[in-house]
Amino acid sequence: MNTHLIGTDVNRIDGPAKVSGAAKYAAEFFAPEMLYAVVVSGTIAHGEISSMDTKKAMEVAGAVEVFTHKNRPHMAWRDKSYLDEDAPTDGKPLRPLYDEKILYSGQPIALCVAETFEAARAMSRLIEVSYKSLTHQTDLAIAVQEAKKIEGTNRTGIEPPPKPRGNSARRLQTPRSSWPRSTTRLPRSTTRWSCSQPP
Amino acid sequence: MNNFEYVHADGLESAATFMAGHAEAKFIGGGTNLVDLMKYNVEKPTALVDLNRLSLREVEEMPDGGVRIGALVTNSDVAYHSLISARYPLLSRAILAGASAQLRNKATTGGNLLQRTRCVYFYDTAVPCNKREPGTGCPAKEGVNRSLAILGTSVACIATHPSDMCVALAALGATVQVTGSKGDRSIPFAEFHRLPGDQPEIDTTLQHGEVVTSVDLPAIGFAGHSAYVKVRDRQSYAFALISVAAGLELTDGLITQAGVALGGVAHKPWRNAQLEQELLIGKPANRDTWHIFQQALLAGAHGFGENDFKLKLAPVTVVRALEQAAHEGAQA
Ligand SMILES: Cc1cc2nc3c(=O)[nH]c(=O)nc-3n(C[C@H](O)[C@H](O)[C@H](O)COP(=O)(O)OP(=O)(O)OC[C@H]3O[C@@H](n4cnc5c(N)ncnc54)[C@H](O)[C@@H]3O)c2cc1C
Ligand code: SF4
Numbered sequence: 001m002n003t004h005l006i007g008t009d010v011n012r013i014d015g016p017a018k019v020s021g022a023a024k025y026a027a028e029f030f031a032p033e034m035l036y037a038v039v040v041s042g043t044i045a046h047g048e049i050s051s052m053d054t055k056k057a058m059e060v061a062g063a064v065e066v067f068t069h070k071n072r073p074h075m076a077w078r079d080k081s082y083l084d085e086d087a088p089t090d091g092k093p094l095r096p097l098y099d100e101k102i103l104y105s106g107q108p109i110a111l112c113v114a115e116t117f118e119a120a121r122a123m124s125r126l127i128e129v130s131y132k133s134l135t136h137q138t139d140l141a142i143a144v145q146e147a148k149k150i151e152g153t154n155r156t157g158i159e160p161p162p163k164p165r166g167n168s169a170r171r172l173q174t175p176r177s178s179w180p181r182s183t184t185r186l187p188r189s190t191t192r193w194s195c196s197q198p199p
Numbered sequence: 200m201n202n203f204e205y206v207h208a209d210g211l212e213s214a215a216t217f218m219a220g221h222a223e224a225k226f227i228g229g230g231t232n233l234v235d236l237m238k239y240n241v242e243k244p245t246a247l248v249d250l251n252r253l254s255l256r257e258v259e260e261m262p263d264g265g266v267r268i269g270a271l272v273t274n275s276d277v278a279y280h281s282l283i284s285a286r287y288p289l290l291s292r293a294i295l296a297g298a299s300a301q302l303r304n305k306a307t308t309g310g311n312l313l314q315r316t317r318c319v320y321f322y323d324t325a326v327p328c329n330k331r332e333p334g335t336g337c338p339a340k341e342g343v344n345r346s347l348a349i350l351g352t353s354v355a356c357i358a359t360h361p362s363d364m365c366v367a368l369a370a371l372g373a374t375v376q377v378t379g380s381k382g383d384r385s386i387p388f389a390e391f392h393r394l395p396g397d398q399p400e401i402d403t404t405l406q407h408g409e410v411v412t413s414v415d416l417p418a419i420g421f422a423g424h425s426a427y428v429k430v431r432d433r434q435s436y437a438f439a440l441i442s443v444a445a446g447l448e449l450t451d452g453l454i455t456q457a458g459v460a461l462g463g464v465a466h467k468p469w470r471n472a473q474l475e476q477e478l479l480i481g482k483p484a485n486r487d488t489w490h491i492f493q494q495a496l497l498a499g500a501h502g503f504g505e506n507d508f509k510l511k512l513a514p515v516t517v518v519r520a521l522e523q524a525a526h527e528g529a530q531a
Binding site: 118 | 201202240325326
């Protein structure tokens, strides 16, 4: 094996291009008739959009369209349709511009599309939004108290989680020394990845 | 960012004339602060007047023994200029403690003076801010205020001026030369920036259309005894939580001249020349002197929650800077 590279300083092939600004980023490759989009984010943490006026944005020279929850293209409604090899099997997929509900601060609420990036950005500043704000909770410990159990957990096409077993609350009240030791030992090479190992 | 007109000033007079006819126009120097703020939609000038073709790029000695720094001299060129590093090392150190090499290469002397606060609410157009939109309120007082002021605050605003360079210029007692349609003015550094009061939207006493032409340094540069101590979250590329510029002249262990200014504590570099006269001049250069001075200088400071730590950090930083300044000469 040729190991002359180990311990030697080697210049990056694209180093000069990067420091001089000549290197191209993905966003700097242009295709003919390409359009540009800028996302508008919501400014409240919880509530709903009561109205949205996109008229002024559409008056910007080069404006093509403003997408909102009112005019977005059709979106699959079953969670399963969003599954791919990477998606977690639990939880909900992100459905941008799905409806008027605001679930978190900075949620995308509109997409401004234009012939130039500058026009799209100018449009994004001209969208007028009014909200119906609800109170938000950012303290996880308090939010857990208010958590509700969702009934009917059998969501279409997705395996339900296994039934709970044991009683962790009661177990935690007993001294640690009386806990049963795990009988299955993880293979040595994988132990450092495991979070379930007793500390 | 919105569309705007872009013109080059080819003379100070034509720049003033253009400005007189454009109430929403702004000058641009290096653009390192203004362009950022335009991208954030905080600054919305209808026109930019580029000053870079004006011949304000000299650092020159003055007949009175002082040094004049042209408004377009970059922060790097000031910091590394032989006159400055030899005679005003405090200024070099303060500049080099700020931003990054790339930014300092671009940033100008005039622009550094007029850079705006880094208060996070000022930058976020989705929230109220009296400085950005007068009358809307100041969420920083009960919110994120770790980097904000403990002195000279008002009900309307508790922002800090973020510059390092200006803290040194305050300690040195510089003079800002400006020109506009109403003629030339010399503004003592202490009067250039203002406290927020009930008009936090106004940072300085510069009038619309007035150009900063130079910053003049006095003959005394504290070359023998000076220190710039900047306390920040990271050792590089971070704004000051507290900074102190201290310059001393000593004769036989007694203080004959002094200039001490703080950054990160107020809407302007914080200096009190009268207290320096009373509590430093003629006194021995030792810790007891620094303590008495520090207590008087920081009297009345109060925190807003997240920034309460500055009440403890400011006094020790003043003492450390003065101690360092006094000892520096002994070693040199
Ligand atoms: C990432 C980052 C980190 C930074 N860190 C630090 C730091 O640690 N410490 C620090 O001190 N600074 C720091 N800075 C701020 C930097 O010092 C300023 O942005 C710079 O000094 C501004 O100079 P400029 O010439 O680019 O000003 P510009 O952006 O061109 O202008 C700023 C303002 O000054 C006005 N102006 C410019 N020149 C004149 C003139 N001659 N007459 C009248 N008005 C004029 C403009 O109209 C504008 O309002 C940082 C900046 C960035 C972006
Ligand atoms: S401190 Fe000043 S800049 Fe910050 S939110 Fe309050 S008014 Fe705005």
